[in-house]
Amino acid sequence: MEYFLQLFFAGLTKGSIYALIALGYTMVYGIIQLINFAHGEIYMIGAFTALIAAGVLSVFNLPVVAIFIIVTLVAILYSSAYGYTIEKIAYKPLRNAPRLSALISAIGMSIFLQNYVLLAQTSDFLPFPSLIGQFKFMEPYNHILSSSGLVIIISTFIAMLLLSLYIKFTRMGKAMRATAQDKKMALLLGINVDRVISTTFVVGSALAALGGVLIANHIGQINFYIGFIAGIKAFTAAVLGGIGSVPGAVLGALILGWTESFSTGYISSDYQDVFAFILLVVILIFKPSGILGKKTDQKV
Numbered sequence: 001m002e003y004f005l006q007l008f009f010a011g012l013t014k015g016s017i018y019a020l021i022a023l024g025y026t027m028v029y030g031i032i033q034l035i036n037f038a039h040g041e042i043y044m045i046g047a048f049t050a051l052i053a054a055g056v057l058s059v060f061n062l063p064v065v066a067i068f069i070i071v072t073l074v075a076i077l078y079s080s081a082y083g084y085t086i087e088k089i090a091y092k093p094l095r096n097a098p099r100l101s102a103l104i105s106a107i108g109m110s111i112f113l114q115n116y117v118l119l120a121q122t123s124d125f126l127p128f129p130s131l132i133g134q135f136k137f138m139e140p141y142n143h144i145l146s147s148s149g150l151v152i153i154i155s156t157f158i159a160m161l162l163l164s165l166y167i168k169f170t171r172m173g174k175a176m177r178a179t180a181q182d183k184k185m186a187l188l189l190g191i192n193v194d195r196v197i198s199t200t201f202v203v204g205s206a207l208a209a210l211g212g213v214l215i216a217n218h219i220g221q222i223n224f225y226i227g228f229i230a231g232i233k234a235f236t237a238a239v240l241g242g243i244g245s246v247p248g249a250v251l252g253a254l255i256l257g258w259t260e261s262f263s264t265g266y267i268s269s270d271y272q273d274v275f276a277f278i279l280l281v282v283i284l285i286f287k288p289s290g291i292l293g294k295k296t297d298q299k300v
Contacts, residue, residue, distance in 0.1 A: 006144045007265040008258070013149040013218070015257025016156035020211035021234035022241070022249040023163065024083075024204025030180045030244040031200050033099065037106040038086055039208060040231015041113035044224060046079040046209025047128070047216040048117060054129050068131035068217070075209045083205025087198055110228070117224040125223045128216040148218040155214060159207060160250060167246070172199055180244070233276070240280050242293020251291060255279070 024039045053071040062070075090109045094102045132148045167173035179186045179196045187193055215230070216222045233256065241252025256276055263275040283291060 002144065003265065007261045009145040009149060009153075010265075011258035011261030012254065013145075013152050013257070014260060015237075015254035016152050017211045017215050017230070018234045018237045018256055019250045019253035020156055020159065020207045020214075021230055022238040022253045023246060024208050025235050025238040026241075026243050026246060026249040027176075027200050027204050029238070030246075031176065031183075032091075032095075032197055034091060034102050035106060035235070036086075036091075036201075036204075037103075037231070037235075038090070038109040038113060039204065040227035040229075040234070041110050041117075042079050042083055042086075042205045042227070043208040043212040043230055044117065044222070044227030045082055045113065046075040046212030047222045047226065048121060048224075049075040049078045049209070050213040050216060051126060051128055051222060054131065058129075064131055064133060071131065072210065072213045075213050076206045079209030079212070080202045080205045083201040083208075084198055087201040092194070092197075110231075114224055114228065121224060123224065125221045128220050128222055130220065131217050146218075148214075152214045152218060155210065159210060163203070163207070163246070166203075172196070176200060236276065236280050239290055240283055242290030245290070245292045248290055248292035255291075 021039065021043050024042070025036060028034055028036045028039070050071040053074040054067060057067045057070060086109055090105045091102055094105055130148075132151050134147050167176060175186070175191045175196050176199070178189065178191055179193055183193055186196075211230075212222075212227075215226075234253065237253035237256045238249045239252070240256060241248030241250070243249075256279070259276050259279050260272040264272045267275070287293075
């Protein structure tokens with residue numbers, strides 16, 4: 001039972017990170033039907049920004065908790081600026097172009113950001129300082145969940161709650177829902193669609209940056225390639241749950257995290273990716289729109 005709980009919380013931790021990234025994919029797709037393949041690189045840039053900020057702050061002899069909060073805020077602000085800029089440079093000029101053009105632009109931006117960080121930093125794994133102290137749980141829970149894992153789960157839950165409240169009750173959140181439902185009608189009603197799209201990129205980037213900081217602290221090392229792998233997994237989670245659906249992205253991420261964790265624990269770590277993608281294929285065969293996705297008809 002103890003081993004089962006250990007795998008359960010490991011999957012919940014991993015799924016929480018996937019959820020933070022998957023929300024960016026699903027929010028952008030829900031509004032402009034674009035798969036933003038550069039989103040994983042925003043997650044990576046968030047981790048690198050936190051590493052640089054932590055290095056600068058280390059000379060001021062601040063408490064570790066204060067450093068963690070400051071580097072997280074810096075990473076979120078810096079990555080949000082990246083998300084806003086990417087939308088303006090790579091996607092806005094192609095707003096009325098065929099979808100394939102925007103897709104190619106997204107892949108190009110992803111490759112550009114990877115190589116930009118590679119040249120600016122290094123291809124080696126860089127150690128990330130531990131910014132979360134070790135909590136002491138009661139036995140046998142001490143071996144079931146780490147303190148950084150607990151912080152990831154709690155931080156993700158708070159982020160999800162704030163995002164839900166933002167989308168449901170704020171003026172911009174209502175504009176996002178209206179734009180996702182019918183962009184032309186939203187324009188006729190006076191909604192600034194360009195502003196809504198930019199805000200969506202900023203919010204998605206902020207969540208991805210939070211995920212980057214949390215996982216860097218949890219694993220203890222980063223490199224320029226972590227965004228590609230995590231981005232592919234988060235995209236898989238978004239498709240699994242039903243891309244375009246916010247609850248679907250969270251559900252798909254958690255299912256993916258648990259699938260990887262239990263397959264690693266009970267079968268072999270060599271097959272965790274295999275089982276994750278087999279699950280995706282099975283779901284899409286029986287429900288092509290994803291678990292919580294809605295079937296839509298398109299004119300040919």
